[in-house]
Amino acid sequence: MSGYFTSSIGRKFAMALSAFFLIIFLVIHLAVNITSVFSADLFNELSHFMGTNPLIQFGLQPVLIFGVVFHFVMGFVLEQKNKAARNIKYVRNNGAANSSWMSRNMVYSGLVILAFLILHFIDFWIPELNTKYVQGDMSGLLADGEGFRYFEELQHKFVSPIRVGAYVVAFILLALHLLHGFTSAFQSVGATMGRTKAMKNIGKAYSILIPLGFIVVALFHHFNH
Amino acid sequence: MNLTLKIWRQKGPQDKGKMVDYKVSDISEHMSFLEMMDVLNEQLVNSGEEPIAFDHDCREGICGMCSLHINGEAHGPDRGITTCQLHMRMFKDGDTITIEPWRAKAFPVIKDLVVDRTAFERIQQAGGYISVNTSGNTQDANATPISKHAADEAMDAAACIGCGACVASCKNSSAMLFVGAKVSQFALLPQGKVEAADRVRNMVAQMDLEGFGNCTNTGACEVECPKGITLENIARMNRELFKASLLKF
Numbered sequence: 182m183s184g185y186f187t188s189s190i191g192r193k194f195a196m197a198l199s200a201f202f203l204i205i206f207l208v209i210h211l212a213v214n215i216t217s218v219f220s221a222d223l224f225n226e227l228s229h230f231m232g233t234n235p236l237i238q239f240g241l242q243p244v245l246i247f248g249v250v251f252h253f254v255m256g257f258v259l260e261q262k263n264k265a266a267r268n269i270k271y272v273r274n275n276g277a278a279n280s281s282w283m284s285r286n287m288v289y290s291g292l293v294i295l296a297f298l299i300l301h302f303i304d305f306w307i308p309e310l311n312t313k314y315v316q317g318d319m320s321g322l323l324a325d326g327e328g329f330r331y332f333e334e335l336q337h338k339f340v341s342p343i344r345v346g347a348y349v350v351a352f353i354l355l356a357l358h359l360l361h362g363f364t365s366a367f368q369s370v371g372a373t374m375g376r377t378k379a380m381k382n383i384g385k386a387y388s389i390l391i392p393l394g395f396i397v398v399a400l401f402h403h404f405n406h
Numbered sequence: 407m408n409l410t411l412k413i414w415r416q417k418g419p420q421d422k423g424k425m426v427d428y429k430v431s432d433i434s435e436h437m438s439f440l441e442m443m444d445v446l447n448e449q450l451v452n453s454g455e456e457p458i459a460f461d462h463d464c465r466e467g468i469c470g471m472c473s474l475h476i477n478g479e480a481h482g483p484d485r486g487i488t489t490c491q492l493h494m495r496m497f498k499d500g501d502t503i504t505i506e507p508w509r510a511k512a513f514p515v516i517k518d519l520v521v522d523r524t525a526f527e528r529i530q531q532a533g534g535y536i537s538v539n540t541s542g543n544t545q546d547a548n549a550t551p552i553s554k555h556a557a558d559e560a561m562d563a564a565a566c567i568g569c570g571a572c573v574a575s576c577k578n579s580s581a582m583l584f585v586g587a588k589v590s591q592f593a594l595l596p597q598g599k600v601e602a603a604d605r606v607r608n609m610v611a612q613m614d615l616e617g618f619g620n621c622t623n624t625g626a627c628e629v630e631c632p633k634g635i636t637l638e639n640i641a642r643m644n645r646e647l648f649k650a651s652l653l654k655f
Contacts, residue, residue, distance in 0.1 A: 185651035188610055189582075189620045190644050259620050263578035266619030268511045272412070272425055273504040275478030276577060279629035285577055287622060365623040371645035373638060 192259060197369035199252040200362055204387070206245060211394045217335055218401050225329035229321040232309060232331075253295055260288045283361040290358035297351030304338055339402035348399045352392035359388035407433050407499035411446065413458055414506045416515050423515065425504075435495040439482060440465060440472065442494055459518040465490040467632060470567030473574070474519055475506040480571035480630040488569060488632045508570050510579035512616045525616040526568050526584060532612035533605035534588045536597050556594045563590035565633040572627035572635070578619030583627040585613050586639035593646050603650035610647055 185191040213231060217224035231237055276285050283290070312318050323330045339345055363384035367375020374380050408431045416423030430446050437445075440462050447457035463471040472489040476482035482492040497503060505519065513521040564587075572583035589606050592598025598605070621640060628637050 184607075184611075185647070188647065189580075189614050189618075190610055190647045191651070193620060194644065194648065259622075263580070263619035263622070266511050266579035266617060267509050267577075269509055271475060271478065271506055271509050272414075273478040273506070276626070278479050278483070279575055279626040280577070280624035284622065284624035361623070368623045368637060368641055369621075369644065371641045371643075371648060373641055376637065376641075 192255065193369040196252065196255050196259065197366040199248045199255070200366040202244075202248045203252060204359075204363065204366070206248070207391050211391055211398075214398045215394055217332060218398060221332040224335070225321075225331050228331035229329055232313065232321065233319055249298070253291065256288065256291050281361060283357045284365070287358060287361060290354045293351055293354040294358060297347070297355075300344075300347060300351075304344075305334075308334075336402050336406040339399055340406055342403065345399050345403045349396050352395050352399075355395075356388050356392040359391070360385065363388055407435065407494070407497065407501075409433060409442075409497065409500075410502040412502060412504045414515075414519060415458070416507075416518055418517055419514055433494055435493070437494045438465070438490055439474070439476065439492040439494065440490050459516075459520045461520050462490060467491045468567065470569040473508050473521060473523075473569055473571070475508060475574055477504055480508070480574040481569075481632055485629070486632060486634055488567075488571075491632075508574035510570075510573045510618065512579065512581070512618050513570060513573060521570075523568070523570050525618070526570065526581070528616065529581070529585055529609055529612045530568075530588065533601070533608040534592075536592060536601060538597065550596050552595060560591050560594040560598075563587045563594065563635065563639055566591075566631075566635050567633055569632060571630045571632060573618060575626040575630040576619065576621070577624060577626065578622055580621045580627070581613050581616070581618040582621040582640045582643065583631060583635055583637070585609050586641075586643040587635045589643045589646055590639045593642065602646060603653050606643060606646040606650050607654075610643070 186195055213224070213227045216227060321329050321331065323333065339348075364375045364381055367373075367380065375384075408429070411428045411430060412425050413428060414423060415426045428446055428450075430442065430449065433442050433445065440460075443458065443460060450457045461471045461473050463469040465472075467488045467490060470488070472481075474481070474489045476489065476492070481487060481489045483496055484492050507513075507515050507519045508521045508523075510521075512525045513523055516522050566584060566587035568584060570584070573579050573581050576583075589609060592605060593602050623637070623640075625637060628635065
């Protein structure tokens with residue numbers, strides 16, 4: 182495999198692999214989050230399991246962080262290389278005549294998602310790390326010891342309409358990113374199935390339903406806290 | 407029809423270049439785009455100006471020489487055609503038409519609308535062939551059985567005329583549709599399979615060396631390609647390189 186991952190096609194392949202990983206991750210993340218809409222207890226149980234299980238925390242979480250960081254860094258590196266491949270721009274370029282807005286603006290939807298992730302990490306991930314590994318409180322209980330803290334923390338975060346608005350915008354951009362990215366990942370690994378009508382429809386359904394699910398969770402807690 | 411043309415003028419590779427406006431009148435809608443350019447050049451020669459340099463040869467969509475970026479699209483607004491097959495009936499009286507050369511770092515401008523596409527030649531030389539001695543002992547074409555499906559797909563890939571519209575249309579100036587077609591036309595046939603691994607490795611390495619961008623699967627190349635080369639050829643090249651890389655550690 183020497184030289185494969187430094188070739189343009191090898192990099193595409195690596196980009197697609199990290200994309201597949203993130204596509205699966207989003208499903209798992211939404212599956213946990215959506216339970217908060219109909220059962221606070223179930224959401225608490227699942228959150229506690231995900232937050233304290235050693236395999237998830239020390240096995241899968243580092244892989245996830247690597248996948249996210251890799252996808253962003255490689256995305257920006259490739260964008261820079263691609264920009265450099267056209268040193269003089271067209272005076273008039275009609276990109277809309279031959280390609281979708283989503284496909285031409287992956288780096289911009291990606292940048293919005295990156296900004297969202299920073300906010301999301303500040304909101305949830307960093308406080309979690311602080312509580313569990315700095316303060317050493319692995320109990321997952323509220324300060325008064327009456328039940329789990331996860332559901333209350335979730336509701337508290339979605340009180341602010343500005344934060345909910347930012348989340349909704351980010352998820353719309355995630356949907357646009359996925360509308361191109363889902364089938365594009367198949368093409369990058371050389372899988373023809375990504376270009377079949379069925380797979381295109383699955384891609385469309387996934388790209389709309391998954392971000393919509395996250396939006397439903399954010400709005401539900403905003404209006405029901 | 408009367409038209410305003412905004413055309414890229416550049417004296418030579420080192421010149422900065424700029425867009426210059428020209429007026430042409432009484433253009434017939436039955437003319438081809440290049441015939442309209444001929445009218446403009448005659449006009450320029452008659453008035454003692456330097457005519458506009460643009461590539462053309464067969465003028466029947468086969469040679470792959472014509473290469474104009476017209477109104478923001480490679481080979482203009484029509485589909486499945488080269489610039490020489492574009493007719494003036496695609497435009498209206500009073501239109502302003504922007505005409506630019508292919509833009510890619512790997513396709514530097516030589517003069518006006520003419521770009522240097524020898525990067526494609528070097529990619530071809532890196533592996534776009536089969537090593538067969540054909541002098542004096544040519545085999546019958548039917549001696550090696552080939553399935554109809556493979557023959558058809560190889561023929562479709564071989565339809566690529568190497569004009570560079572894929573590079574010109576791609577937002578990343580990627581040459582992957584061209585290289586994908588050239589890799590595919592051999593990879594699909596038994597004669598090409600023998601050297602398939604080396605071919606794809608060498609052609610992709612040369613493509614990267616030339617400074618073409620990376621494919622992000624926008625599909626612009628497929629839409630603008632005058633010969634209908636499909637994205638499947640890029641997917642096949644991706645598979646071929648992966649297979650070839652697995653074979654060589």
